[in-house]
Amino acid sequence: MGKKGREIVEVDIKELLKDLNSAYADEWIAFFYYTWAADFIEGPDYPTIADELNRIAKEEFEHMSELADRIFELGGEPERDIEDLQKIAGCKKVVFPKNERDLESVLNAVAKAEGCAIDVYKKIIKKLSPCYEKDLRTFHLLEHILSEEIQHEEAFENLLEKKRK
Numbered sequence: 435m436g437k438k439g440r441e442i443v444e445v446d447i448k449e450l451l452k453d454l455n456s457a458y459a460d461e462w463i464a465f466f467y468y469t470w471a472a473d474f475i476e477g478p479d480y481p482t483i484a485d486e487l488n489r490i491a492k493e494e495f496e497h498m499s500e501l502a503d504r505i506f507e508l509g510g511e512p513e514r515d516i517e518d519l520q521k522i523a524g525c526k527k528v529v530f531p532k533n534e535r536d537l538e539s540v541l542n543a544v545a546k547a548e549g550c551a552i553d554v555y556k557k558i559i560k561k562l563s564p565c566y567e568k569d570l571r572t573f574h575l576l577e578h579i580l581s582e583e584i585q586h587e588e589a590f591e592n593l594l595e596k597k598r599k
């Protein structure tokens with residue numbers, strides 16, 4: 435990040451970088467599990483759910499990349515060790531059912547993962563509030579990601595509701 439751009443950040447950058455790296459790890463993990471689930475599931479409703487999983491996985495990938503940009507700008511480095519990604523993640527894993535036709539359990543698991551992501555972003559945003567101008571760029575980025583995580587949870591829960599009918 436440019437000198438001035440970094441100068442205007444009035445938060446503990448070390449702590450912020452730790453939080454952003456943890457969220458970065460969460461995004462990789464979500465991307466991995468959702469893509470995996472899209473290939474794994476079967477059953478009559480599978481195409482709609484697989485499409486949604488792939489669509490949302492793409493957004494998680496974008497979040498990961500946006501967080502990486504911000505981490506670099508703040509003078510940090512996104513976690514490069516794949517084994518450490520899981521160690522530093524806030525939402526460590528998604529547990530899927532053994533049966534690939536149990537789509538209700540799959541949807542429950544991914545909706546829960548979105549709930550975890552919502553908590554993660556809400557927590558970091560809270561640390562930057564109420565004086566969000568202390569790091570405007572991170573604040574707006576996290577606000578944007580949080581609003582998409584809320585939409586993801588909603589999308590999975592809507593599919594779950596349809597499934598239960």
Ligand SMILES: [Fe+2]
Binds near residue numbers: 493
């Ligand atoms: Fe995400």
Ligand SMILES: [Fe+2]
Binds near residue numbers: 490494551583
């Ligand atoms: Fe999400």
